């Protein structure tokens with residue numbers, strides 16, 4: 001299966017790392033980038049061909065022309081223009097997969113040739129280490145085989161959920177943006193350790209491994225049904241102990257409400273961006 005990755009930034013780069021680690025051959029991937037310098041850097045980093053030409057539309061068309069699956073990894077406001085650019089170069093059976101927030105299936109289908117299969121996705125960057133989460137919304141022209149093919153590719157680097165388009169903003173608020181919430185938490189746990197006198201490298205290591213360990217426990221217990229997040233939290237809290245005091249601080253500082261507000265803000269922003277993009281097309 002030939003894969004094109006148009007726009008090799010943070011998200012498509014994370015997906016590509018996941019693909020290569022899961023056994024996709026670098027020979028089966030062609031990517032594009034905006035500048036020759038970034039193309040060289042990305043080609044060296046991933047060991048795949050990265051095209052960048054004077055005219056980036058030409059690089060995108062060349063990469064798309066041979067592909068069975070084409071990942072669109074540019075910013076949301078560039079997706080429709082990219083679809084228009086590659087429209088006539090795509091093979092009719094090639095599946096276009098957008099990773100962009102806010103750009104709905106209709107906008108992409110309208111910019112591509114009638115009948116071109118399109119899948120809207122919302123991935124997250126932990127796909128790079130095989131622990132991602134992806135929401136997939138297959139468009140009207142996508143066959144079950146084509147969905148399975150894309151699910152197979154992404155499923156080798158994370159959990160894939162096929163969802164309705166109406167659910168994608170909520171999913172974005174949890175799993176698309178969510179890695180940043182965990183990184184934010186780790187950042188401030190480590191900063192507090194430094195304030196308490198720890199070496200910065202030690203504090204960062206403690207925070208990173210704690211988030212990793214808690215995440216792994218959470219997933220294992222979630223899959224087995226043994227315990228949910230609240231039960232695992234309670235198991236760390238000894239009565240009148242250190243953690244109970246710490247959680248009391250999180251609660252009194254409004255962290256539960258802040259997390260709910262953060263997830264909703266991400267989802268609301270996605271919807272707002274969709275409305276803005278619809279006005280532009």
Ligand SMILES: NC(=O)C1=CN([C@@H]2O[C@H](COP(=O)(O)OP(=O)(O)OC[C@H]3O[C@@H](n4cnc5c(N)ncnc54)[C@H](O)[C@@H]3O)[C@@H](O)[C@H]2O)C=CC1
Pocket residue numbers: 006007008009010011012032033034035056057060073074075076078082099100101122123124125176177
């Ligand atoms: N960063 C993340 O964690 C996530 C990002 N996304 C989505 O991924 C998309 C990309 O976001 P990031 O990777 O964060 O941005 P980014 O800025 O890191 O990557 C975009 C890349 O596309 C390149 N590019 C721009 N126009 C191009 C063109 N015409 N031809 C070829 N390359 C072009 C840019 O040079 C850049 O390398 C967005 O639509 C975003 O909504 C979705 C889920 C998570």
Ligand SMILES: O=C(O)[C@@H]1CCC=N1
Pocket residue numbers: 101172176177
């Ligand atoms: O911040 C953003 O808009 C993108 C979508 C989800 C994660 N990053």
